Amino acid sequence: MKYLESWELRAEFARRLSVMYGAEVPAYNTLVGVSTEVNRDFFERHGASAERFGSISRVTAERHGAIRVGSPREMAQVARVFAAFGMYPVGFYDLRDASSSAVPVVSTAFRPVDPEELARNPFRVFTSMLAAEDPRFFTPTLQEELAAFIGARKLFGEELLTLADRAAAEKSLGEADAERLLTLATAVFELSDEPVDLEWYRRLEAVSAVAADIGGVTTTHINHLTPRVLDIDGLYERMQSRGITMIDEIQGPPRWPGPDVLLRQTSFRALGENRVFRHSDGTVHDGELRVRFGEVEARGIALTAAGRVLYDDMVAETDRLLADHPHETRVDLARTVWERHLPHTEQDLAEQGLAFFTFTINEEALSADPVVCAVTLQSLIAAGIVTPEPIVYEDFLPRSAAGIFQSNLTEKGSKDEGQTGTDYDIDRMSLIVGATVLDPTDLYQRQQDASVTALAQRLGVDVT
Ligand code: OOG
Ligand code: NI
Incomplete structure (x- = not known):
């Protein structure tokens, strides 16, 4: 019998999600098409040096997904599913304070950890958990109702979890079981046509559109799937010229003449999607929700702790400059800050111990x-x-992540700053996920x- 190894399962999982998401959100296919063109042109222009940040085959297939779950129980279950694909939790992101809109989630990313595994297929999923008991967002009554609603739903069936555990333990799966695992795991993240309880959804939406997207429905879904490009400025221009309006600016480091570091991302709002709503009188009506979007990213060099301190200082300096010069754009100001502080060559970054x-x-x-x-x-x-x-940065940036959430929200939602938020950190997240x-x-x-x-x-x- 033929066996599939973790990385083969992972590559196929990413591919199937991509096919599914492309059918659900056609603009995603446009984005992937344009990204492929941009990468091809980049490789033609730069030759072998283009592969210093990853092989052509890796970058072409590279995606990250984003999903959102509602409780520690669901977080632990999704961790079991991802482990089947050789994806483990890396990094802790607290987005509750990172945005001016109400984003009541804490997150981690599931991804391959070993360099060889990343090279084979680097699929990663930014995974957020609703902080459903944070009193700054949810009243005691709403907390109770949320716990009951989320506690009653079942996102992951027993068959999926059992197969996933086996795949994780054996680091491979026979062909027939692999097919079943892939079918079940992909289906979990498909947009559901179950009617949405309109009144419940709207009550959560008044607090936060993210809370409604997570806790307002009985299922979960891929929120976005993001291809990687080698020239994000080129991509941005090509998408605009095709009439797809991108968010105002590229998040993360500015375009500048020196080395690419960390992560640059940009996104566009997807169109509304048809969903069925159950109204309070019991009748069912067609409606629309607009919660999913397109995103694209470019990855640069990972920074050391010292490099990261410098990066955060540069971001803070840019913020201060922007406050003093509100008519300038953030990216223009950021570029001047970068030119002043960040070494202009990889060699200098290496010698100064600022990057890996x-x-x-x-x-x-x-x-x-x-x-x-x-x-x-x-x-x-x-x-x-x-x-x-x-060494390529394989993770995320909290501020960009918050910006990505926010770019998708029309309402700010509400947050009671008079209350003290629930404590979360990387150790608590480890307990929740059930793995370090x-x-x-x-x-x-x-x-x-x-x-x-x-x-x-x-x-x-x-x-x-
Ligand atoms: C996740 C937003 C964060 C990124 O690329 O920073 C993210 C979400 O919208 O669920 O995906
Ligand atoms: Ni994303």
Whole structure:
């Protein structure tokens, strides 16, 4: 019998979700088409160096999804489903305070962790849980009703969970079981045609459209599926010229002449989708909801803790400048801040310890200038004996995530700042998910350290 390994299951899961979402949201297919064109042009222009941030095949197939669930129980179950595909929780994002609109969720991302697994297929899903007992958003009555409504629904059936557990434990599945797992797992995220209880939905919507999307219906669905492009500015222009209105600006780092770092994202609001509503008199009517959208992203180099502090400081400085110069655009101001503070080359980022890299040896430089005693990595880079290769940022940015949620909301919702919010952190999220939520920076550090160790062995010296 043929067996499918985790990565094959993951690649096929991503592909099936993509087919399903494309049928549900046709603008997504346009986005994927334009992204493919942009990537092809980029590869033609840049040749082999275009693959320093991921192989053509990886980037072409690369997607992230976003889903939203309602309770710790659902979060633990979805973690079991993703584990079947070799996707584990990485990073903690608290979006409750990161936006001026009411976004009552805390999140993590399920993704492959090992570099080889990421290279095979990097599918990741940004997964948010409704903070349904946060008193800043929900009154005690609403909290009780939400708990009852979400507690009564069943997003993941026993058959799916049992198959998923087996796939996770064995890291593979026979063909027939794999087919069943994929069918069941994909179906969970399909938009449902179950009637929506209009009154309940509207009550939640008055607090937060996100709360209504999560807790107002008996099912869950993919909120968006995001392709990756190598030139997001080019993509933005091409989409606009096709008449698809993108949000005002690209989130994350500005366009600038130096290296691409972290993550840049932009999105457009999808059209309204037909949904069936049950009114309070029991009658059922057609209606429309507008909760899903299109998003695209470009990924750059992962930053070290020091690099991240610098990044956050630059964002804060841009905010201050924008407050003082309200007629300027954020991206223009951000560009001047970046030009001032961020090293303009990968080499400088590496030497200053601001970003993560793996290292390859330049044999020619090494034979001209053999290394005989303990050396610093910095001196090896400066001497051209090793070349830093960027480690790609595989995670998300809380502020951009909040911006993505927000770009999709027409109402601000309500939040009672007089109350104290429920405490959540990465440890509490680990308990909820039922597995350790990994720290992204630790993962990049481990990858870089392994590369330095290999380098030291090859050179036969200590590298510090
Ligand atoms: C998730 C929003 C965050 C991203 O790319 O930052 C996100 C959501 O809308 O459910 O997907
Ligand atoms: Ni997204």
